[in-house]
Amino acid sequence: xxxxxxxxxxxxxxxxxxxxxxxxxxxxxxxxxxxxxxxxxxxxxxxxxxxxxxxxxxxxxxxxxxxxxxxxxxxxxxxxxxxxxxxxxxxxxxxxxxxxxxxxxxxxxxxxxxxxxxxxxxxxxxxxxxxxxxxxxxxxxxxxxxxxxxxxxxxxxxxxxxxxxxxxxxxxxxxxxxxxxxxxxxxxxxxxxxxxxxxxxxxxxxxxxxxxxxxxxxxxxxxxxxxxxxxxxxxxxxxxxxxxxxxxxxxxxxxxxxxxxxxxxxxxxxxxxxxxxxxxxxxxxxxxxxxxxxxxxxxxxxxxxxxxxxxxxxxxxxxxxxxxxxxxxxxxxxxxxxxxxxxxxxxxxxxxxxxxxxxxxxxxxxxxxxxxxxxxxxxxxxxxxxxxxxxxxxxxxxxxxxxxxxxxxxxxxxxxxxxxxxxxxxxxxxxxxxxxxxxxxxxxxxxxxxxxxxxxxxxxxxxxxxxxxxxxxxxxxxxxxxxxxxxxxxxxxxxxxxxxxxxxxxxxxxxxxxxxxxxxxxxxxxxxxxxxxxxxxxxxxxxxxxxxxxxxxxxxxxxxxxxxxxxxxxxxxxxxxxxx
Amino acid sequence: xxxxxxxxxxxxxxxxxxxxxxxxxxxxxxxxxxxxxxxxxxxxxxxxxxxxxxxxxxxxxxxxxxxxxxxxxxxxxxxxxxxxxxxxxxxxxxxxxxxxxxxxxxxxxxxxxxxxxxxxxxxxxxxxxxxxxxxxxxxxxxxxxxxxxxxxxxxxxxxxxxxxxxxxxxxxxxxxxxxxxxxxxxxxxxxxxxxxxxxxxxxxxxxxxxxxxxxxxxxxxxxxxxxxxxxxxxxxxxxxxxxxxxxxxxxxxxxxxxxxxxxxxxxxxxxxxxxxxxxxxxxxxxxxxxxxxxxxxxxxxxxxxxxxxxxxxxxxxxxxxxxxxxxxxxxxxxxxxxxxxxxxxxxxxxxxxxxxxxxxxxxxxxxxxxxxxxxxxxxxxxxxx
Numbered sequence: 001x002x003x004x005x006x007x008x009x010x011x012x013x014x015x016x017x018x019x020x021x022x023x024x025x026x027x028x029x030x031x032x033x034x035x036x037x038x039x040x041x042x043x044x045x046x047x048x049x050x051x052x053x054x055x056x057x058x059x060x061x062x063x064x065x066x067x068x069x070x071x072x073x074x075x076x077x078x079x080x081x082x083x084x085x086x087x088x089x090x091x092x093x094x095x096x097x098x099x100x101x102x103x104x105x106x107x108x109x110x111x112x113x114x115x116x117x118x119x120x121x122x123x124x125x126x127x128x129x130x131x132x133x134x135x136x137x138x139x140x141x142x143x144x145x146x147x148x149x150x151x152x153x154x155x156x157x158x159x160x161x162x163x164x165x166x167x168x169x170x171x172x173x174x175x176x177x178x179x180x181x182x183x184x185x186x187x188x189x190x191x192x193x194x195x196x197x198x199x200x201x202x203x204x205x206x207x208x209x210x211x212x213x214x215x216x217x218x219x220x221x222x223x224x225x226x227x228x229x230x231x232x233x234x235x236x237x238x239x240x241x242x243x244x245x246x247x248x249x250x251x252x253x254x255x256x257x258x259x260x261x262x263x264x265x266x267x268x269x270x271x272x273x274x275x276x277x278x279x280x281x282x283x284x285x286x287x288x289x290x291x292x293x294x295x296x297x298x299x300x301x302x303x304x305x306x307x308x309x310x311x312x313x314x315x316x317x318x319x320x321x322x323x324x325x326x327x328x329x330x331x332x333x334x335x336x337x338x339x340x341x342x343x344x345x346x347x348x349x350x351x352x353x354x355x356x357x358x359x360x361x362x363x364x365x366x367x368x369x370x371x372x373x374x375x376x377x378x379x380x381x382x383x384x385x386x387x388x389x390x391x392x393x394x395x396x397x398x399x400x401x402x403x404x405x406x407x408x409x410x411x412x413x414x415x416x417x418x419x420x421x422x423x424x425x426x427x428x429x430x431x432x433x434x435x436x437x438x439x440x441x442x443x444x445x446x447x448x449x450x451x452x453x454x455x456x457x458x459x460x461x462x463x464x465x466x467x468x469x470x471x472x473x474x475x476x477x478x479x480x481x482x483x484x485x486x487x488x489x490x491x492x493x494x495x496x497x498x499x500x501x502x503x504x505x506x507x508x509x510x511x512x513x514x515x516x517x518x519x520x521x522x523x524x525x526x527x528x529x530x531x532x533x534x535x536x537x538x539x540x541x542x543x544x545x546x547x548x549x550x551x552x553x554x555x556x557x558x559x560x561x562x563x564x565x566x567x568x569x570x571x572x573x574x575x576x577x578x579x580x
Numbered sequence: 581x582x583x584x585x586x587x588x589x590x591x592x593x594x595x596x597x598x599x600x601x602x603x604x605x606x607x608x609x610x611x612x613x614x615x616x617x618x619x620x621x622x623x624x625x626x627x628x629x630x631x632x633x634x635x636x637x638x639x640x641x642x643x644x645x646x647x648x649x650x651x652x653x654x655x656x657x658x659x660x661x662x663x664x665x666x667x668x669x670x671x672x673x674x675x676x677x678x679x680x681x682x683x684x685x686x687x688x689x690x691x692x693x694x695x696x697x698x699x700x701x702x703x704x705x706x707x708x709x710x711x712x713x714x715x716x717x718x719x720x721x722x723x724x725x726x727x728x729x730x731x732x733x734x735x736x737x738x739x740x741x742x743x744x745x746x747x748x749x750x751x752x753x754x755x756x757x758x759x760x761x762x763x764x765x766x767x768x769x770x771x772x773x774x775x776x777x778x779x780x781x782x783x784x785x786x787x788x789x790x791x792x793x794x795x796x797x798x799x800x801x802x803x804x805x806x807x808x809x810x811x812x813x814x815x816x817x818x819x820x821x822x823x824x825x826x827x828x829x830x831x832x833x834x835x836x837x838x839x840x841x842x843x844x845x846x847x848x849x850x851x852x853x854x855x856x857x858x859x860x861x862x863x864x865x866x867x868x869x870x871x872x873x874x875x876x877x878x879x880x881x882x883x884x885x886x887x888x889x890x891x892x893x894x895x896x897x898x899x900x901x902x903x904x905x906x907x908x909x910x911x912x913x914x915x916x917x918x919x920x921x922x923x924x925x926x927x928x929x930x931x932x933x934x935x936x937x938x939x940x941x942x943x944x945x946x947x948x949x950x951x952x953x954x955x956x957x958x959x960x961x962x963x964x965x
Contacts, residue, residue, distance in 0.1 A: 479678065498688060
């Protein structure tokens, strides 16, 4: 089951390394560790801090200040902000609900095809951002297969409805994974206790299960809220007249060439993004009442009664059917001239994609993602090692710094890169950095794209690394040290091999993420470096859905193939993660 | 004392290095005004000596060990090995090996690779390496497990691997951090014996942390009893047991009866220091601690095995007055190889242990008895502050 690799990463992030107790205290940093910290810091400053600082300076430049001043005074901008917030709220609510329905069915109902349902729920994680939107347009758009051809409706899917549907379907897997993890770690003894006190299943659900999941709901809602307001691809494809902050920033930069205004819009996007990240990470997780450490005392009695199963399974089944239909549309659409209009079978779409521009983009994207992934993985592991084992004072700050690449909305990151790296970095007369991004950038801007991939993917490596390291007895490190190994030797010969499974699953996720990301790189792609996701966008823009579908299937195949390969590596039986 | 003499030959086999000096070692965690975890420790460990740091949890014994290993940096003080200051050395540069409570075996390496790890870091030539690892494995009866992964071994075997891994480095000092506390009781006793005989054979200076007094008593040349970051007493096991420096030590090691004593008279000095005390309605000549003086309140330590009880002749035990050395049994508990009585006396409740009791001699609660103490086995020390 290849997709299961994603499980540990998508599960709730461990809280930032808590007190490791007295024994971890008073450790002195050896010079080698200090050098490593220095190098990592320099990388982080270049990859994330500097672009963010440039967004700030641009936003507060003269024309940026104008945009900022108009942000709440002009009615157009007020509408955009309202739109963004409404979209975030709706997607947060629906996504969490769908995620919970799937998770509850998975964890507590008895039915056949659980594994299949699990895979269906994870499908949106590995697919490029347009697959859902484009398929939804084909199915439910003005000339949609279902709305128009089947039901004869003149239905307009563009706008808030379409966006909410697409974004909820795209992002609910995050909520699903989080809530499933929580439901599974709830101690069954609590259900048993409630039931022996006279509560029936429904009463247990309302008075025991739900209240314990409230922090989980809150944290999922917030995560989805941020994902939704930060998304750029879908508002461009299916937003119609419904403008949100991210699409407004995109228009400002690509249409009006007003970088300062774009920076200002993205700044408004950045603040809630960071705030929610902080709240989610440092509050919601701490409030969690789910006991992870306790040994489950028994197993949950699955719900078998029809009254309990039928309503939920119907809802979940319908949504699963919708997801399957959507992806079937993508696959069928890729082999059809114009799905819904001219349904003749053709290979022309694949021919277009696999030759010329398409194969260029495919090749470049895969290569760049393959370059970025190991860098991100190793960097993430080093960060995790520093956070869990080395740095005591300021480890929370280091953790936050490392997670920034994920906390910052993609659109903001992309604009930051465009602002920071499109021109050489010059102080006085000395050129400190050549232009890294854009057509004039070195390697045709490919370096900047790798940088984006790295900073965007590193946090998932860091997160799984922290989780893995916290399970490894610190005495193992100390044993190595006392046998004469320096801190770096210990990392190389002991720590790294032990966290290899976490590293690999982090890498898998990082790769999938890099391959399917659009918002951060759309601002820095150049004619020389074609990236699949931005190619898909232009195909969708041009109305060539067939090509877009072909791109999407190929992208999904590449991602699944790499995940499968990584899985084979993880299966190595010699690796054990835990001491004793 | 006799014990140290008996060990003299063993020590002569030992290398002449591994002399460890702890000089006013301090360790503060957190706020500077918080109580010190280790509060100024002085300790001179002789080459080849087996030293046990013993105390309740939180007494600073583990912190002390970790400072010796280099995993903690002392807030103040000096640490020398064979006269050389080693505080500036990181743990990997100190010629010491450590055996951990959790074994800390590398789970991704075979038993052989675990033991070979340190030697490989030292760039030991392949042939020597193999010989030494195989020798270490053989001496721990692990040869047949060389290719196993650690998690395929039992707890006792894992601890043997940890020992072999530490030994093979031929360190000047071996450090043990409660290495037996994860083993079951029988295995613990067996490993205890093995560690002791191994250390005798190799003569490596050893510092062993434990909260288990049996381990401390059976393993050590000298025991360091710690309390709240300070050393209460450093002495060979017999002395710690018979001549404890304080009520705390007496209470921590073995079982003890404490009798409050007044109007005692002290004579003599050092070994010959004695006191006349009046307990259980009689005068007793008992050895006394240097810190005891006539004016200060004092406590008499009487070990349960130094108390004997004999049934008195009386028609109705319930009517017997408790006075002088006559007491009444409150509890009588049979343990198999010994029986334990709790006796109410005029000086408080006293526990008496009788070993190898004959079934017909066992007395029930309510029985009145004459209580006798072996005065030369008692110990008078200053009352607890």
